[in-house]
Amino acid sequence: MGASFMAELLKLYKRPAVWVLTAIWLAFVVLFAYALPYAFFANLPEPEVPEDAPPEMQSKMQTQSEAASEQLMSQLYPENMAAYVLSGISGTGGTLALILGALFVGSEYGWGTLKTVLSQRPGRLTAFFAKMLALGAALALFVLLAFVAGAICSLVVAGIQGAAVGWPPLAQLLEGLGAGAVILAVWAALGVFLATLFRSTALAIGLGLFYALALEGIVFGLPIPNESFQDARQFFLGQNSGFLADSFTGGSYNSPSRHQART
Amino acid sequence: MIPETSQTDGRDDALLVETSGLTKRYGARITAVDDLDLSVRRGEVYGFLGPNGAGKTTTLRMILGLIKPSSGTATVLGEAPGAPAGLARVGALVESPAFYPYLSGRDNLRVMARYSGVAPSRVEEVLQQVELSGRAGDRFKKYSLGMKQRLGVAAALLKDPELLILDEPANGLDPKGMADMRAIIRGVREEGKTVLISSHLLGEVEQICDRIGVILRGKLVAERTMEELRGREGGLLVRAEPLEEATRVAQDLPEVEEAQVADGMLRITVDPARAAEVNAGLVNAGVRVSELRMVERSLEEMFLELTGGETV
Known part of the structure; x- marks a missing residue:
């Protein structure tokens, strides 16, 4: 098992697609989770105050606007980093993990390398578990990178805003890392399952993305009051990923309609 | 069709590959391999011949445990097909050589060496053996068909196997490449190893094999030594x-x-x-x-x- 795991790590390390996904993931964290929200929160439009409003009302509205801006901005501060990054992991991170899982397994069918590997020494189970172990290592690295990038970005935001730097408790950080790994593992497992089912990378990624980006959104958008239908929705991956991420914030960053927001 | 069997045939303790009634069906209509009894003896180069679609590759895939037979049995070095203990002593190139396109030839072999549990130093040895050292740093996707074939043979040799199984190893090789391949196979035999080779190039088989089995529509129609075949008339x-x-x-x-x-x-x-x-x-x-x-x-x-x- 150990030797097969080392073989998988070598393939993982040398595969350009893995580095491309890593770069996309880091770019997402830096740009879409921090840079763009910061630019938006820092430039919220001034409240429209009627010209004939009394000065104390104008002042009150101004204060409320600044408080709202600061509340939004506080999401980006280091103390909220774990929960904030986790909300990103449950959305885009899951999609990337699905692609990674499909690539990990589907490519072996596409290139015909599975027979080359199996005609070496490892049995099917050993080869499979070694591959899953390597995939798990890659996902753990993804989560860790997201947290490191999030920490750096939040530090920069706090520095710019002149806010006090405080970090989440260690226990929350560790729980966040664990929750992130679980979320990515579940999405990657879907990619692995589809790639194994269809013996293909492209079809697995295509169907997986359709599920992640469209199907769940359609299902949650359907106004069907049926109780069984409502119950069935709790088993959807996106929904459960969101619930797990929300458990760190009490749902303050993402409403139950996070799914529609993501799609 | 009853197979013509060699006069020297019979149970042999030194059989490295032995199949009995090996059969592979796909659905109710297609029988790719039909009741095949094959035997490969220690130290020989066994040629497995047959027209396209006769069932050669399917047989080799069953012998390696890559697919399961519908019925019948096979043993490879005394082990069930695909058993890690047996595979540890078998080197194989089945169908076209398949490797990771983004890795160099050397890195592909390093990956396979790790799977096989062999020392990394074997990689350079087999690269030299197949004369691919000079291009070992190039990515596999840039290799010519002949170079891919050499890399496939190199991977098969990594474990210094007792039994080497090569499926159409001369495919895509130029005349020099074919001569080199013959030299590699002869070298392996001189080391006392056993080679099971399938080929549609009769001239190649004639030059290197000690014994051949002929398969036709999934059935073994003859299994003879080269001397018996040539002198039979x-x-x-x-x-x-x-x-x-x-x-x-x-x-x-x-x-x-x-x-x-x-x-x-x-x-x-x-x-x-x-x-x-x-x-x-x-x-x-x-x-x-x-x-x-x-x-x-x-x-x-x-x-x-x-x-x-x-x-x-």
Whole structure:
């Protein structure tokens, strides 16, 4: 098992697609989770105050606007980093993990390398578990990178805003890392399952993305009051990923309609 | 069809590959391999011949445990097909060589070495053995078909295997590449290893194999040594003078069935084991014999005869 795991790590390390996904993931964290929200929160439009409003009302509205801006901005501060990054992991991170899982397994069918590997020494189970172990290592690295990038970005935001730097408790950080790994593992497992089912990378990624980006959104958008239908929705991956991420914030960053927001 | 079996055939303790009633069906209609009994002995180069679609690759895939037979059994080095203990002593190249396109040839072998549990130093050894060291740093996707084939053989040699299984190893090779491949296979045999090779290139098989099995529509129709195959027609070619006198004398010899002139030589239908008696009879009658040899049919002639004219 150990030797097969080392073989998988070598393939993982040398595969350009893995580095491309890593770069996309880091770019997402830096740009879409921090840079763009910061630019938006820092430039919220001034409240429209009627010209004939009394000065104390104008002042009150101004204060409320600044408080709202600061509340939004506080999401980006280091103390909220774990929960904030986790909300990103449950959305885009899951999609990337699905692609990674499909690539990990589907490519072996596409290139015909599975027979080359199996005609070496490892049995099917050993080869499979070694591959899953390597995939798990890659996902753990993804989560860790997201947290490191999030920490750096939040530090920069706090520095710019002149806010006090405080970090989440260690226990929350560790729980966040664990929750992130679980979320990515579940999405990657879907990619692995589809790639194994269809013996293909492209079809697995295509169907997986359709599920992640469209199907769940359609299902949650359907106004069907049926109780069984409502119950069935709790088993959807996106929904459960969101619930797990929300458990760190009490749902303050993402409403139950996070799914529609993501799609 | 009942397979023609070798006179020297039979149970052998030194059988490295043995199949019994091996059958592979796909659905109710397609029988890719049908009740196949195959045996590969230790130290020999066994050629597995058959027309396209005859079931060669399916058989090799079953032997390696890549697919399961519908019925029948197979043992490889005393182990069930695909068992890690057996695979540890088997090197294989099945179908086209398949490797990771984004990795170099060397890195592909490093990956395979890790799977096989062999020392990394073996990578450079096998690269040299297949003469691919100079291009080992190039990515696999940039390799020519011949280079891919060499890399496939290198991967098969990584474990320094007791049994080497090569499926069409000469595919895509230029004449020099084919000669190199023959040299590699001969080198492996000289080390006391066993080689099971499938090929549609009859000339290649003829030059390197000790024994061949012919498969047709999934059935083994013959399994013989090369000597048996070539000498099966049972005849002698004699260069003698005067030719007319030699023909008359030969026809009178009791062991000779028929004697006739063909291409300036006397072609005698007789058991080749009686060559000394035929020679003595001719010489005693005053005929000068300058050459006497067994009639050898080409493998292609034999193959076409066994397969009823189906080409490879």
